Amino acid sequence: MADDxxxxxxxxxxxxxxxxxxxxxxxxxxxxxxxxxxxxxxGLPRSATKERVxxxxxxxxxxxxxxxxxxxxxxxxxxxxxxxxxxxLALIHVSSEAVRTRSRTIEVGESIAEFLRLxxxxxNGPAYxxxxxxxxxxxxxxxxxxxxxxxxxxxxxxxxxxxxxAWLQYDGRQRSIWPGxxxxxxxxxxxxxxxxxxxxxxxxxxxKKSALALxxxxxxxxxxxxxxxxxxxxLSWSNLRKQFGQEYACSKDFKKKFRAALFKVRxxxxxxxxxxxxGGIRLYSSPPPIPKSSVVVKLPG
Numbered sequence: 001m002a003d004d005x006x007x008x009x010x011x012x013x014x015x016x017x018x019x020x021x022x023x024x025x026x027x028x029x030x031x032x033x034x035x036x037x038x039x040x041x042x043g044l045p046r047s048a049t050k051e052r053v054x055x056x057x058x059x060x061x062x063x064x065x066x067x068x069x070x071x072x073x074x075x076x077x078x079x080x081x082x083x084x085x086x087x088x089l090a091l092i093h094v095s096s097e098a099v100r101t102r103s104r105t106i107e108v109g110e111s112i113a114e115f116l117r118l119x120x121x122x123x124n125g126p127a128y129x130x131x132x133x134x135x136x137x138x139x140x141x142x143x144x145x146x147x148x149x150x151x152x153x154x155x156x157x158x159x160x161x162x163x164x165x166a167w168l169q170y171d172g173r174q175r176s177i178w179p180g181x182x183x184x185x186x187x188x189x190x191x192x193x194x195x196x197x198x199x200x201x202x203x204x205x206x207x208k209k210s211a212l213a214l215x216x217x218x219x220x221x222x223x224x225x226x227x228x229x230x231x232x233x234x235l236s237w238s239n240l241r242k243q244f245g246q247e248y249a250c251s252k253d254f255k256k257k258f259r260a261a262l263f264k265v266r267x268x269x270x271x272x273x274x275x276x277x278x279g280g281i282r283l284y285s286s287p288p289p290i291p292k293s294s295v296v297v298k299l300p301g
Contacts, residue, residue, distance in 0.1 A: 013209070020206035021267040032198040032290045033092050034099040036188075038063060038145045040197050040222035044091075045083040046211040047247050054081055058243040060148035068140035082137040085211045089119050090135060091160065092204060094182055099196045104162075104189035106182045120205055139182075145191065158188035197222045198290040203268035213261040215244060217289075220265060220272055224286035232273075236280040 010018060041061040045054050052067045069076045094106045109115045112132055113123040121127055138161060145156040162185035184192070199221050207213040227233055237255055245254035262281075266272055273284035 016206050017267050020202045024202055024268055025270050029200055029202055033096045033201045033204050034196040034198055035092050035095055035218050036192045037195040037197050037222055038147055040218040043215040044087055045081055048083055049081055062146035064144040066142040068142055070136055070140045079137045079140040082134050085209060086131055086134045087138045088211055088214050089208055093119055095192055098184055098189055104184040108182050110180055156187055156191050159185045160188050200289045206268050213264045216261045217265045221289045224272055224283055225288040227283050227285040232282045232284040234280055234282045
């Protein structure tokens with residue numbers, strides 16, 4: 001009878017999640033990825049918006065992003081706000097390189113396709129066009145980070161990318177070239193190095209298609225190791241929606257999407273201790289995704 005049962009055939013996404021979960025459970029990574037602690041708590045927009053200003057707040061952290069413009073072909077071209085998984089992956093990559101090398105000048109390859117390969121993303125036409133669009137929006141935007149530290153509130157003017165040489169068109173065939181390097185702004189770089197949160201690159205890879213899952217993972221990677229109460233900390237669905245769900249008009253839609261994202265995150269963060277309770281979830285003190293012994297950075301010189 002058992003021979004007659006259909007074999008389970010995982011989708012590519014399920015296979016990626018399973019493979020990552022097995023590897024993460026069996027061994028530590030060779031290196032760590034990094035993201036600013038504020039961006040672990042409050043992320044960029046997850047869906048397209050025509051608004052020119054976006055704000056997200058959570059406790060002692062806040063982000064304010066303003067759409068900007070790039071100088072192209074002799075004129076200023078207004079850009080919309082960056083959104084979705086791709087600018088998140090780009091920020092994680094450049095932030096990680098900045099922390100590892102202690103330099104705010106980041107190599108991003110000699111082409112958009114090479115940068116996509118660095119992020120382990122498809123290099124086909126749609127992926128190429130979308131990455132170009134999102135990086136231009138990220139380069140043009142102005143970002144303010146708000147943090148409450150003991151005794152004072154801190155506002156950091158943290159335009160993430162200070163120098164960005166846009167794609168040029170030349171030699172009659174309209175062939176695009178990529179700048180090769182991005183330069184992080186000094187304020188963003190300084191506060192990033194001081195407040196970088198290590199994340200598991202295998203988890204980032206597994207969650208790379210979901211902006212919400214990336215947000216939930218980076219948040220838990222920053223939050224769980226800071227829980228001090230033995231009974232844990234309960235967060236209501238109302239609390240969670242304020243932090244993660246402003247893109248959702250319906251609370252039921254948010255809860256459904258959040259639960260699905262949390263399920264994926266728990267697969268690749270197996271030491272996360274979280275209980276699902278009536279009215280919300282409870283967080284317990286848990287080890288960080290990356291043991292401190294795995295965090296290695298390069299020193300200048």
